[in-house]
Amino acid sequence: MTSMTCAQASCLALRQEMLRDDRVWALGEDLGPEGGVAGQYKGLQQEFGRHRIVDAPISENQITATAIGAAITGTRPVVELRYADFAFCAADEIINQAAKIRYMLGGQVRVPLVVRQSIGMREGMAAQHSQSNEALWIGTPGLVVVAPSNPSDQHRLLKAAIRCDDPVMFLEHKELWNLQGTLDPDAEPLEIGVAHLLEQGSDITIVSWSSTVHACIQAHSALTKLGISADIIDLRTLWPWDQSLVEKSLKKTGRLLIAHESIRTMGFGAEIIAEMTEKYFDLLRSPPSRVASPRIPVPYSKPLEDICRVGSEKIVQSVLKMLQ
């Protein structure tokens, strides 16, 4: 086991996959000299050359289109979009092309593509550099959506995403880049679609992903002190999501809380609750609930930005309300 950050873990995963398979390559802005905005590509261009770690102009649409065109003709590209907000500049290529090519063309070709994009808030980046866009991708048939919360999952899921024959939206939270954790460098890829039960309890099921998972873990400690035990589930992959693990937990606790940083309205929490309520209404001991951002753009000023943050206190408060 080794200790490293999420950024280092993703660098390790890409390096391992590039060594394993000549067809794997990466393209995006600022990958070379500095190794990506968070050092998540550090040293790779020096090792693999400019043709396999391609420094791109600020052309998110064409970066993505190049990758899709190359994915359908025999290579396995990894796109770096820097900020998830910039994925909107490439949304046509992702939604109209990558997600649909295989289907529209009657299955004659697949799109083995990874689109990496950093989501979430980080120290006052304001409305155009702080968004979490998972709901958009989850609602697009054809796409796989992954959002790891720690270095080990980052490492194993990026490997899995690169080996996946479907286009994978790989969402990396900015506040997790420097998170330190232990991992096995030789670990096999993680199976996409398998969630992780982080803490076990009997009073409530708390489902989360990406950086908000850490707020849930803090909330778990606080709740334990209050004599409340919670199942904490890190979904890890959002499409497909591990319905069976959530179901199993819900059958035990009868209470469901979803915590995510993205906007509450039309957020993925709503879908999870709808699905579970349709199936298990009779098991519910209280109305399911969500802790999420209000439907406002992410503000710059610290006290205003905090309104959008989902911290452990908000989670604890919601749990207490549900248990009343």
Place this chain on the structure above:
Amino acid sequence: MISTVERLFETMCLIRAFEDEAGKMLEQGFARGSVHQYVGEEAIATAICDQLHVTDYISSYHRGHGHSIAKGLDICAMAKELLGRAGGTCNGKGGSMHIADFSKGMLGANGVVPDGVTLAVGAAQSIKLLKQDRVVVAFFGDGALNRGPLFEAFNWASVYELPILFVCEDNQYAHTQRTRSVTAGEGGPLRAKAFGIPAVSVDGNDVIAVYEMAKALLNQLRTERKPLYLHANTHRLYGHLAYDKGLYRDPNEVESWKKQDCILRTEQWLQQQGVKSSKLLKVHQHARQQVTQAFEQAKAAPFPDILEAFTDVQDVGFEKGLK
């Protein structure tokens, strides 16, 4: 040259016959959705694709039947696709705007302007990365000249020196809009040149001129392996879509272009070379027979199994079955 032009003439007639039949299929309710006919522009795809290897890639746009036929796609599979039948090029799931056949190097028509071009640049990048000797030809219409992504594509192909020929088929109309009236500056060739891409223009209704020009460009492309741009001036004789009567055009303009019809001009040239008109007539008849047969087979073919709607969405995390 005569035998070459005769061969090109056969392909052009096949495309024309296919497009006319496709229009009828829409009228009669056998085809659905959008059918954009390539009538009047056949010389361009025909003269260029004739000089491509099966391993070379092409990409097209919404008006893609001509490129597909010229690249050697099976017209029966295309007919089935238009009729939404099993055994269509895309098993009935794409329709007219998504005809593709990777085994023939046809990467797809495309419903979004100019995404056939942006993806073709990616295919060219792939060729370079995999050290292959293929080339790519990206066909697009003049309407694409006002879409920003086209210029990201031009820039990319030029910066990374990719083996791609951009072919703008300038039929002068973006649906009902006269392209010139909404296009600043001098248009396509100058825009390509601004990205360091050598650009030339050709009379797109002169199949011999397109053939000769494409020959030179493809030779250059195969040797230098850097992007090139060809601007083919043409006119679509029909509307934007099969049901569009094109009434927004001046009737005199349409009449004058009818006299410039690429098939008519090719016939005239062949006759001047001594080819008998009866022989030309037979080519037309044979094309129509092939097309009629293809669509008859398509009509007799079954629709896809209903569960086909749920196949090829994605491998991972796909919910099977009706909900």
